[in-house]
Amino acid sequence: xxxxxxxxxxxxxxxxxxxxxxxxxxxxxxxxxxxxxxxxxxxxxxxxxxxxxxxxxxxxxxxxxxxxxxxxxxxxxxxxxxxxxxxxxxxxxxxxxxxxxxxxxxxxxxxxxxxxxxxxxxxxxxxxxxxxxxxxxxxxxxxxxxxxxxxxxxxxxxxxxxxxxxxxxxxxxxxxxxxxxxxxxxxxxxxxxxxxxxxxxxxxxxxxxxxxxxxxxxxxxxxxxxx
Amino acid sequence: xxxxxxxxxxxxxxxxxxxxxxxxxxxxxxxxxxxxxxxxxxxxxxxxxxxxxxxxxxxxxxxxxxxxxxxxxxxxxxxxxxxxxxxxxxxxxxxxxxxxxxxxxxxxxxxxxxxxxxxxxxxxxxxxxxxxxxxxxxxxxxxxxxxxxxxxxxxxxxxxxxxxxxxxxxxxxxxxxxxxxxxxxxxxxxxxxxxxxxxxxxxxxxxxxxxxxxxxxxxxxxxxxxx
DNA sequence: ACCTGAACACCGTTCAAGT
DNA sequence: ACCTGAACACCGTTCAAGT
Numbered sequence: 001x002x003x004x005x006x007x008x009x010x011x012x013x014x015x016x017x018x019x020x021x022x023x024x025x026x027x028x029x030x031x032x033x034x035x036x037x038x039x040x041x042x043x044x045x046x047x048x049x050x051x052x053x054x055x056x057x058x059x060x061x062x063x064x065x066x067x068x069x070x071x072x073x074x075x076x077x078x079x080x081x082x083x084x085x086x087x088x089x090x091x092x093x094x095x096x097x098x099x100x101x102x103x104x105x106x107x108x109x110x111x112x113x114x115x116x117x118x119x120x121x122x123x124x125x126x127x128x129x130x131x132x133x134x135x136x137x138x139x140x141x142x143x144x145x146x147x148x149x150x151x152x153x154x155x156x157x158x159x160x161x162x163x164x165x166x167x168x169x170x171x172x173x174x175x176x177x178x179x180x181x182x183x184x185x186x187x188x189x190x191x192x193x194x195x196x197x198x199x200x201x202x203x204x205x206x207x208x209x210x211x212x213x214x215x216x217x218x219x220x221x222x223x224x225x226x227x
Numbered sequence: 228x229x230x231x232x233x234x235x236x237x238x239x240x241x242x243x244x245x246x247x248x249x250x251x252x253x254x255x256x257x258x259x260x261x262x263x264x265x266x267x268x269x270x271x272x273x274x275x276x277x278x279x280x281x282x283x284x285x286x287x288x289x290x291x292x293x294x295x296x297x298x299x300x301x302x303x304x305x306x307x308x309x310x311x312x313x314x315x316x317x318x319x320x321x322x323x324x325x326x327x328x329x330x331x332x333x334x335x336x337x338x339x340x341x342x343x344x345x346x347x348x349x350x351x352x353x354x355x356x357x358x359x360x361x362x363x364x365x366x367x368x369x370x371x372x373x374x375x376x377x378x379x380x381x382x383x384x385x386x387x388x389x390x391x392x393x394x395x396x397x398x399x400x401x402x403x404x405x406x407x408x409x410x411x412x413x414x415x416x417x418x419x420x421x422x423x424x425x426x427x428x429x430x431x432x433x434x435x436x437x438x439x440x441x442x443x444x445x446x447x448x449x450x451x452x453x454x
Numbered sequence: 455a456c457c458t459g460a461a462c463a464c465c466g467t468t469c470a471a472g473t
Numbered sequence: 474a475c476c477t478g479a480a481c482a483c484c485g486t487t488c489a490a491g492t
Contacts, residue, residue: 007475027334032466042477044467053466106333107254109383111404116413123415136415137422141380142435149376153368156336177338186343188350188363195364208369211442234456259485271486272457280485 011049011059013039018060019098026161027100030057057104062112064101068094073121080129081213087121088147088209089202095151096164102155105148119144131216139216146212150205171197238276238286240266245287246325253388254327257284284331289339291328295321300348307356308440314348315374315436316429322378323391329382332375346371358443366443373439377432398424 017038021030032053036043050056072086095101110119122143126136157174158164165173178193244265248257259280263270277283299313322328337346349370353363384401385391392400405420 009475031464033464043465044469044478045476047467048475103333106330106379106383109386109404111407113412116408116416120413120416123419127415133415133418134422137419138431138434140419141423141431142438145373145376145380145435146439147376148379149372149374152333152375152379153372156333159336177336180338181343185340186347188354188360189343189347191360192350192364192367195361196368204365204368207365208372211369212373212439215438215441236456258483260483269458270484271459271488274486275456 009039009041009045009049014046014049014056015060015063018056019063022060022100022104023098023162027103029161030060030100030104032056054107058108058112061101061104061108062114064094064098065091065112065114065118067097068114068118070121073125076128080125081210083125084122084143084213085206085209087118087125088143089206091118091147092151092154092202092205096154096158098162099155099158099164100161102151105152126216135216142212142215143209146209150208154201154205167200170201236266236268236272236276241273241276241283242287242290245283246290249287249327249331250325250389254330256388257287257327257331259283281334285335285339288328288331288335289341291321291325292318292339292345293341294324295341295345297348300352303355307352308437310352311349311370311440312433312436314345314352315370316433318345318374319378319381319432323381323385325389326382326385326391327388329378332379353443362443369439369442370436373436377435381428381432394427397428 014035017035018030020038021034025034032046033043035056036046039045046056050059068087068090070090072090073083075083078086095105110116119140122140123136126139127133131139157170157177164170175193175197178190178197181190181193183190241262244262245257247265248261252261259273260270262283263273266272273283277286295314295317297317299317300310302310305313322332337343346367349367350363353366354360358366384397384404391397402420402424405417405424408417408420410417
């Protein structure tokens with residue numbers, strides 16, 4: 001084959017190929033050569049659209065953040081705690097849809113347009129809730145840290161690439177992990193299995209988020225009462 | 228050279244070489260071939276001590292967790308909030324000592340002996356604080372999520388391998404990141420720069436942890452009053 | 455048991471060249 | 474501008490062999 005026709009590809013094509021590779025082979029399977037092969041193109045053709053592999057991964061992660069359904073938390077009439085919960089659940093669903101994305105998240109600076117949009121939305125909600133700029137900034141930090149940490153911990157148990165298995169299977173896997181803990185050396189950890197392994201993950205996620213939102217104090221505005 | 232003398236290496240040697248490589252070249256620089264080269268040995272000699280690269284990385288991460296100074300949080304006479312804070316600060320110091328470790332953390336299941344010991348300690352402290360087993364298990368989840376998320380977010384701004392730069396330098400870098408945010412599109416994020424960039428990171432970390440501990444309620448036991 | 459050389463099937467990236 | 478072939482300097486891992 002000779003040089004080939006012009007503009008046969010686009011950045012979206014590259015990202016789509018990268019995403020397909022991520023779903024099929026996990027985070028480490030996203031290679032420049034693999035993307036090129038999937039597009040039927042020479043490996044170095046990818047460098048026409050992205051400066052290097054890191055840039056592809058960055059755009060890939062930001063694109064996943066862009067998939068979050070915005071309708072759930074965009075309505076200012078909804079109480080602020082519900083809005084933040086909807087945003088957090090949306091992020092969780094988007095990021096855990098392919099377990100590999102979370103692993104990529106650690107190596108990508110969160111400065112893409114969609115990442116910034118998420119942070120901006122969070123600040124908007126906290127502002128609407130009645131927090132001043134400084135409290136909103138700190139609150140945004142706290143919520144971000146919780147969401148990222150919770151998703152990271154959840155992704156750690158998803159060792160296979162592709163979409164996560166059904167809840168039953170994950171509970172079984174978690175139970176197996178706890179069962180392997182030496183009860184003599186770590187008695188409390190082994191005993192915690194009964195509490196932890198059976199908990200539906202979404203419930204646990206929302207419970208923790210609620211505790212974090214409690215920590216933000218009781219802003220006025222459209223907030224719901226604390227309990 | 229011929230096969231060479233017996234038992235010239237140990238698992239510790241391999242891990243030490245891996246750690247040196249991590250500090251010098253970052254998470255992606257830890258290669259089996261690099262480790263072997265540093266030990267003056269053929270690449271495949273590493274497979275005598277570890278089944279594959281993932282096992283080396285797992286042991287490397289767990290080893291870093293083992294470096295946490297236990298004296299600070301081991302004393303049951305100290306109020307529980309202080310003990311948890313000491314543990315969290317110890318983990319933060321150990322994990323951020325080399326920025327690359329945090330990036331590795333995402334790909335390693337937290338089931339090594341030192342990881343389990345940290346979890347067990349957390350449960351012990353919460354038990355001593357007066358929480359029942361179920362509350363302690365949930366509390367441990369919440370604190371773990373916060374600590375991992377906060378450290379992960381902090382590590383994201385440490386792009387260079389090796390020990391983190393002094394605080395001034397990190398504030399300057401953070402300010403530069405915020406300055407690059409388009410203020411027209413993301414006004415609140417841009418405005419938050421004044422609050423976020425200047426904050427000493429340890430103070431922010433402890434503040435967030437305090438909000439999380441507030442969320443655990445007010446256990447009796449050796450707890451300090453809430454405020 | 456521990457290490458070797460050699461090989462296999464991969465990587466990211468660069469460069470000069472072709473259209 | 475967009476793509477190519479070829480090359481460079483790497484990877485993880487396996488295998489048969491030597492001591």
